[in-house]
Amino acid sequence: MRGAGRFLGDAVLSLAAFGGFVCVVLVVLAFAFNVSLIMFKTGSMGPTIPAGSLAVVREIPAPEIRVGDVLTVDRPAALPITHRVTSVGGGPSNAERVITMKGDANEAEDPAPYTVSSVRIVMGSIPNLAYGVVWLSSPWVLALLTLGASALVTWAFWPRETSGRDETSDGDQVRVPGQPENGSQASLVFLVVPLTLGFALSAPPQAATEEVVASGHLRLTAIGDHAAMAHLAPGEPVQWQVGVAAVESGPGVVRIELLGKGNAGLGLHAAIRSCDRRWVEGTCAGGADRVQVGGPVAVDGTKRQLTTMPVAEERWLLFDLWLPADGTPDAAGGPVHLQVHASGSGDDVTTSPGLVGPLAPTGTNPLLALFAAVGSVGLGLALAGAARWRGKRNR
Template identity: 85%
Template sequence: MRGAGRFLGDAVLSLAAFGGFICVLLVILAFVFNVSLIMFKTGSMAPTIPAGSLAVVREIPAPEIRVGDVVTVDRPAALPITHRVTSVAGGPSPAERVITMKGDANEAEDPGPYTVGNVRIVMGSVPNLAYGVVWLSSPWVLALLTLGASGLVTWAFWPREADGRDETGDGERVRVPGQPENDSHSALVFLVAPLALGFALAAPAQTTTEEIVASGNLRMTSIGDRAAMAHLAPGEPVQWQVGVAAEEPGTGVVRIELLGNGNAGLGLHAAIRSCDERWVEETCTGATDKLQVAGPIAVDGAKRQLTTMSAGEERWLLFDLWLPEASAPDAAGGPVHLQVHASGSGDDVNSSPGPVAPLAPTGTNPILALFAAVGSVGLGLALAGAARMRRKRNQ
C-alpha cells in the first residue's frame, strides 16, 4: 500500500509538472510569435468554426492578408469580429489594407469594409473546447485548483522515510548514512507553480444569457452578459441586444424608449443600432438603422425615444456599451442603470441589463492573482518546512 501510494503521488506530481511546463511554453510562444486564444460565442462561422469553439490566432501585418483567410479585426467602440476575408484592397498607407468580410453562416457580408494595419489570423480551432475554458475560469474552480496546487507542494516537500532505511530485527528503522532524508520530487515544484499561476491569472468566465419578458401583446427579449456589464474595463466594449415584438398585428404605433439614471461620473458611452431581424454578432441581414452614434449616454432619468414600429412588426436593438480609455471613471458614485421601455396598443414592457459599472480594482487584478497563486505555493512550502524542523527537533 505504501508503494502504491508513493507511485500514485509521483504520477500526479509528474502530470502537474508536465502541465506547468506546457503553461510556460505557451506563454513563451504567445510572446515570441504573437499567438493568443479566442472563444466563439456565436455560430456565424459555422460549420467551419461552430459556437463554443476555441481557436488559436496569430497576429500578422495587413500586407499578408489573403482572400479566404479567417481573421479577427479589432474595432474602435465595438467588439472584435472574426469572419472570412472576401476582398483585399490597398489602404491609406503601404502598411494598411481595406478588407471586407463575411461569416460563413451569414447570408450577407459585414455592413462595411475595415481599414486595418494588422489582424489576427485563425491558425486552427477545436469545437466545444471554449466551454471547458469557461468552466476552468470559474472562481470556484480556480480556488479549488489553487488549493490543490498548495496541497501538492506540501506533499512534495513533506519529510518522510527515505528508501535507504533498513528494517532491523526488532522492527526499528535506522537511517543509512549518506542517504537523503527526503525523497520527494522537490525540483518539480518549480514547474507546478506556473500551473497554479496560469489558472489563477485566467480570465473570469463570461456567460451570455437570454431573458424574455411579456406584457399583454408585447414581448421583449434581452440578450447580454450581465457580469461583463457590471465590470466594464475602459476601452473594452460589451454588447447588449434587445428585441421588441408585438405578438399579434394591430393598429397604432409601438414606441421604444431608453431611460438612463445613476452615476454620470462613469462617462458611460454607447452606440445603438436597430434591425428588423435578430443580430448575429455584428451582422443583421435585414434593414438596419443607426439610432445613436458613439457618444455618452444621458443618465438624468428622462425617457428618450429611440425608434418606433407598427404593431405586428419586430425590432432588434444592438447596444455597444463602453467606458472611454482617456478618463478615469468615478466608481464612488455607483453604477448606471439602463432600461429599454416599449409601449403601444395599451401594453408596455421594460427590460434592463442590470447595473453597469467599472471593473473593481480588486476584481481581476493580475497582481492580486499573482500574489494569491504564489502565496498558495509558499504556504505549502512553509507547512512542509515546519514539519521538517519539528521532526529534526524530535530526533
C-alpha cells in the first residue's frame, strides 16, 4: 500500500509539473509572438469553427493578410468579430489594408469593409474546449484548485520517517528514520506554482443570456451579458440585442421606445442599429439600418422613440454601450437603468438589461485569485515546515 501510494503521488506530481511547464510555455509564447486565445460563442463560422470552440490567434500586420484567412478584427464601439477574408485591397497607407469578411455560416458578407493596420489570425481551433475554460474559470473550481495545490505541496514536503537511505559497512542500503524524501520537490515548487497561478488568473469569459418577455400580442427577446454591462470599462463596448415581434400578425404599427434614468455623470454612450433578423456576432445578414449614431444616452426618465415597424414584421435592435475612454465616470452617483418599450395592437411590453455602469465586479477577481494561489502554496510549505521542526524537537 505504501508503494502504491508513493507511485500515485509521483504520478500526480509529474502531471502537475507538466501542466506548470505548459503554462510557462504559453506565457512565453504570448509575450514573444503575440499569441492569445479566443472563444467562439456563436456558430457564424460553423461548421469550420463551431460554437464553443477555443482558438489560438496571433497578431500579424495588415500586409500579411490573404484571402481565405480567418481573422479577428477589432471594431470601434463594437465587439471584435472573427470571420473569413473574402477580399483584400489597398488602404490609406502602405501599412493598412481594406478587407471584406464573411462568416462561413452566414448568407451574406459583413455589411461594411474594415480598414485595418493589424489583425489576429486564427492558427487553429479545438471544438468544445471553450466550455472547459468556462468551467475552469468558475470561482468554485478556482477555490478547489488552490486548496488542491496547498494539499499537494503539504504532502510533497511532509517529513517521511522511512524515506532516507544509508549504507552499512558491508555495502547494503538501509533506511534511516527521520530523513525526508525531496526527490521531485524542486520541480514541484518551480512548476506547480505557475500552474496554480495560470488557472487562478484566468478571467471568466463573457456569457450572454437570452430572455423572452411576452404579453398578449407582443414579444421581446433580449440577448446580452448582464455582468459585463454592470461593469463597463471605459473604451470597451458591450453589446445588447433586443428583438421585437408581434405574436399575431395583422394591420397596425408597433412603436419602439428607449427610456434611460439614473446617473448622468457616468457619461454612458450608445449606438443603435436595426436589422430585420437576429444579429450574429454584430453582423446583420440582410443589411442594417442606423437608428442612433454613437452619443450620450439621455437619462432623464423620458421615453424617446427609436423606430416603428409594421405588426407583420420583426425588428432586432443592437445596442453598443460604452463609457468614453478619455473620461472619468462618476460612479458615486450610481448606475444607469435602461428600458426598451414596445407598444402596439393594444398591448405594451418592456425589457431591460438591468443596471448599467462601472459597478463592483460580479465574477472572479483576478487579484484575489492571485493571493489565494500564492497563499495556498505558502500554507502548504508552512505546514510541512512546522511538521519538520516538530519532528526535530522530538528526536
